[in-house]
Every structure is written in structure tokens, then in C-alpha cells.
Amino acid sequence: MKFGDVALKDAENTILAHSMRLADGLLPKGRVLDKDDIAQLAVAGISSVVAARLEDGDLNENEAALTIAKALQNKNLVASGGNTGRANLRAETAGVALIDAETVHRLNAVDEAVTVSTLRPYDTVSKGHVAATVKIITFGVSGDTVRRCVAIAKENDPPVRVSPFGTPKIGFIQTLVPGLKKSLVSKASSATAARLSAMGLDIADERHCEHKEAAVAENLSALAAAGCDIVLVLGASAIVDRRDTVPAAVVAAGGEIDHLGLPVDPGNLLLFAKMGDTRVLGIPSSARSPRLHGFDWVLQRLVAGVDVTPEDLTRMGVGGMLKEMPGRPVSRDQEELDDLTDEVGPAIGGILLAAGQSRRMGSANKMLVDVDGVPMVVHAARAMLNSNVSPVIVV
Structure with a gap:
């Protein structure tokens, strides 16, 4: 491909390199x-343009992009586009992207x-x-360049694939201890259902x-016997050792x-x-939150039928610090504060203002006005107490 300044008299059938605005409209690049x-x-007084001219054996940008993309397409990926030098590989099913990074590098x-460029x-x-x-x-690029790319793409297994989500049967166990708030149990159920x-x-x-070994073991056995492919266990207490309650129950x-x-x-405290x-x-108690979690990475692969080994788990550390990832709606510090609030109760207090003189009410004291047989200030105090704020302060 040739590129450079071209005299206007020689510019027919060349590819305009940069957009040019004329009186009659815009001539777009490409x-x-x-x-x-x-x-x-010529009417605009332009004597030359910066342009490209394809030579024998060259492919234009759109044809080249689509040719390479078609060489990459496979069972669950289809090539499309071929516009502005770009062609895409779109998933024909939801799943997990499998990338042969070395082949993409080649x-x-x-x-x-x-x-x-690919997903991670x-x-x-x-x-x-x-x-x-x-x-x-x-x-444009030479046909030889495109042929080399096609050969690499077809050399072995497709370098970009999608492993589709399957339909495994999922069981879910939550363990309970005295004092565990029902809202936390409900929150975990909702977050898990949303993930699935x-x-x-x-x-x-x-x-x-x-949250006892025998009880967990009994339910694990029942779910396995019922044909569950994956059982998730969210303990009321964190798993801190292989001999702890949940792993002991598995054994x-x-x-x-x-x-x-x-x-x-x-996701650090995950049991596999x-x-x-x-x-x-x-799964750790932090999985009660719907936010991105190490547990998600493991579960998504399992559901997509991707084999997961202990070695795979140990290789998740690079990029595994999810604390402040852009996809997280709040910072990890704030998330930990939210989790603490869930466990110890709301951190919002209430102030009942009851020191006014009620001058606009005339002779009556607004706080003591009878409403359904109860002074108005009592209605306000009850509403505040029922809201679960703590502490309640009357001024």
C-alpha cells in the first residue's frame, strides 16, 4: 500500500486519509x-490530498478485518462487521471466555x-x-499478512472461545447461630439467587x-443424594481452618x-x-453482598463446565485484588462498614424535637394535642422507636 500526498489529478480511486469539509458537504476519511x-x-481550490492507494495483492481494511475474524470464529462465536477496519466476534450464547493468550500475542x-483484542x-x-x-x-494490508494471520488462527484450537453456561443443579446451605439476624440470612439468599x-x-x-458439624453433614449428604451438582455452604462463622465446622462436615x-x-x-476464605x-x-460471609467477589470467579467457571483445580485457584492472585475495581459500586472500606452495620444494627440515631413553645397553635400546646386519644408527641416518639434508629434523643 502506498500512502502520502497525491496530486488531485492522480487521486481518483485513492482512499482519503483525513476528512475534508467542503461547501457541498463532508468527504469522510476512508x-x-x-x-x-x-x-x-477542484472547485474548492484543492490541488492535492493525503491518501492511500492499494497495490496488487493488498486487501482493504474492511475485507482484511473480516477475513481474520472469520478465521477466528467457531461454534459459539460468529464474525460480523467489516466496517471502518473493524470486525467483531460476538457470542452466540452466554458463558465464560476462554482465551489462548499466546496465540493472540502471536x-x-x-x-x-x-x-x-479480547476479553480477559x-x-x-x-x-x-x-x-x-x-x-x-x-x-489496507498485504494479502500475505492476512494469510499469515489466518494460518495462526487455524493452527490449533480456536484462540478465542466461549464455554457456555450449563444447567447444573444448585443446592444452598446457610448455617445459623443464636443472635444471627434474619435480615442477613435473607440478604444471602437474595444475593445468591441474583448470582445464579x-x-x-x-x-x-x-x-x-x-452451625454444627453433624447438622451440616446431614444436609450435605441430602443435597448430594438429591442430585445437586454444586452445593454452596455459607457458614454463620468464617472458615479459618481445614478442621473447622464446614470442612469437617464435608469429611x-x-x-x-x-x-x-x-x-x-x-473471597479469601473460600473452601473448595x-x-x-x-x-x-x-463461601465467605462477604458473599452476602452482590458485589463482585472471588467466589463469582470460581462459580462462573464451574457453571460453564470449565475444569477448576487447586492450581487454578492459586493462580487467581494476579488481578485478584478486587477491593477498588471500577466495577465495585462502593469502596471496600465502605463495604466493610456496611457489613459491620448489618451485623451490629443501624448506625443512625434520631432526635425528637420537643422544646418548642407552639406559638403558632395559639393557646394549645402542639405536642400535647390529642390525636386518636394519644398526645401528638407520643405518636412522634413511637414512630421514631419503630424505625429502629438508635439512639433516640429527645430535646
């Missing part, structure tokens, strides 16, 4: 100039004019959303039991512990275990 365009430019090293490995992708993009930087709903699933069987039910701990924050064909995840 436009292939025809006779009428040349005439408009594609990007073929020629600086060819770029392939194991990112979730919705049906119809873009998992990868091929962008051609210049207005995003993958087209629901909780098949939810059970609550005492008592005939299961085994694969791994305890996850280098993702929040199994009972026969049933995968058991002991």
Missing part, C-alpha cells in the same frame, strides 16, 4: 474518491497494522456481546441448619477437601471441596 469527489475538490506480532481470560460474556475485535490500523439468575439458574434447594459426609483459601479479596460428583463450595 472514502474512495471518485470523479465527482475530485471535481468538488497474531498481534505478525504486523503492526493488525490488532486483535474467564470473563463472562452475554449472548450477542463482543468477545473479541479485529482492527486494521491502516487502510445472571447465569440462567436458580437455587434448586435451600436449607438452613445449626464427615464422605467428602474431601481440595483447597482452602483463595488469593482474591474479597467435593463429595463424589458433587462440588462443594464453602
Whole structure:
């Protein structure tokens, strides 16, 4: 491809490099100039333009991008576009993105004019959303460059794939201790249901039991016998050792512990275990929040049928500090404060103003006016007490 300043008399069929505004309208960049365009430019007193001209064997940017994208498409990804030098690979089903990073690196090293960008490995992708993009930087590239990219894309397994979400049966156990607020139990149920709903699933069987080894083991066995593929266990107390209540219950039910701990924050106190064909995840109390969590990363892969090993868990540490990720609606510090508030009760007090002289009421004292047989100030005090604010201060 040739590029540079071209005399107007030689510019027909070249590709305009930069948009030009004329009296009759705009000539956009990337436009292939025809006779009428040349005439408009001449009337405007322009004698030359910066343009590109394809040579024999070159492909224009759109054809090149779409050709490479089609070489990358596979069962759950379809190539589309081919506009402004860009072609996309869109997911035909929701799932988890599987990326062969080394092959993508090789594609990007073929020629600086060819770029392939993808989601991060194991990112979730919705049906119809873009998992990868091929962008051609210049207005054209040689056919040889495109053929090299196609050969790399087809060399082994597709470097960009989507593993679709399956339909595993999910069981959910919450353990209870005296004093645990019902609102926390409800919050965990809602957050878990929302996580599963995003993958087209629901909780098949939810059970609550005492935070005791025997009780947890009994419910684990029942859910495994009922055909649950994955059982989530949210303990009323954190799992801090392999011999703690929840992991001990897994062993008592005939299961085994694969791994305890996850280098993702929040999500450090994750238990990864199994009972026969049933995968058991002991999830931290921080998973009561619907915000992004290390537990999400593990659960999404399992639901998508991706094999997860203890080694995979230990490799989640790079990028695993989720505290202040842009996707988190609030900072981790604020989230911890919110969690503490859930556990100890509201941190909002109330002040009842009862010191006025009620001058606008005339001779009557507004606070003592009878309303349904009760002084008005008593109605106000009861409403404040029922709101659960603490403390209540009367001034």
C-alpha cells in the first residue's frame, strides 16, 4: 500500500486519509474518491490530498478485518462487521471466555497494522456481546499478512472461545447461630439467587441448619443424594481452618477437601471441596453482598463446565485484588462498614424535637394535642422507636 500526498489529478480511486469539509458537504476519511469527489475538490481550490492507494495483492481494511475474524470464529462465536477496519466476534450464547493468550500475542506480532483484542481470560460474556475485535490500523494490508494471520488462527484450537453456561443443579446451605439476624440470612439468599439468575439458574434447594458439624453433614449428604451438582455452604462463622465446622462436615459426609483459601479479596476464605460428583463450595460471609467477589470467579467457571483445580485457584492472585475495581459500586472500606452495620444494627440515631413553645397553635400546646386519644408527641416518639434508629434523643 502506498500512502502520502497525491496530486488531485492522480487521486481518483485513492482512499482519503483525513476528512475534508467542503461547501457541498463532508468527504469522510476512508472514502474512495471518485470523479465527482475530485471535481468538488477542484472547485474548492484543492490541488492535492493525503491518501492511500492499494497495490496488487493488498486487501482493504474492511475485507482484511473480516477475513481474520472469520478465521477466528467457531461454534459459539460468529464474525460480523467489516466496517471502518473493524470486525467483531460476538457470542452466540452466554458463558465464560476462554482465551489462548499466546496465540493472540502471536497474531498481534505478525504486523503492526493488525490488532486483535479480547476479553480477559474467564470473563463472562452475554449472548450477542463482543468477545473479541479485529482492527486494521491502516487502510489496507498485504494479502500475505492476512494469510499469515489466518494460518495462526487455524493452527490449533480456536484462540478465542466461549464455554457456555450449563444447567447444573444448585443446592444452598446457610448455617445459623443464636443472635444471627434474619435480615442477613435473607440478604444471602437474595444475593445468591441474583448470582445464579445472571447465569440462567436458580437455587434448586435451600436449607438452613445449626452451625454444627453433624447438622451440616446431614444436609450435605441430602443435597448430594438429591442430585445437586454444586452445593454452596455459607457458614454463620468464617472458615479459618481445614478442621473447622464446614470442612469437617464435608469429611464427615464422605467428602474431601481440595483447597482452602483463595488469593482474591474479597473471597479469601473460600473452601473448595467435593463429595463424589458433587462440588462443594464453602463461601465467605462477604458473599452476602452482590458485589463482585472471588467466589463469582470460581462459580462462573464451574457453571460453564470449565475444569477448576487447586492450581487454578492459586493462580487467581494476579488481578485478584478486587477491593477498588471500577466495577465495585462502593469502596471496600465502605463495604466493610456496611457489613459491620448489618451485623451490629443501624448506625443512625434520631432526635425528637420537643422544646418548642407552639406559638403558632395559639393557646394549645402542639405536642400535647390529642390525636386518636394519644398526645401528638407520643405518636412522634413511637414512630421514631419503630424505625429502629438508635439512639433516640429527645430535646
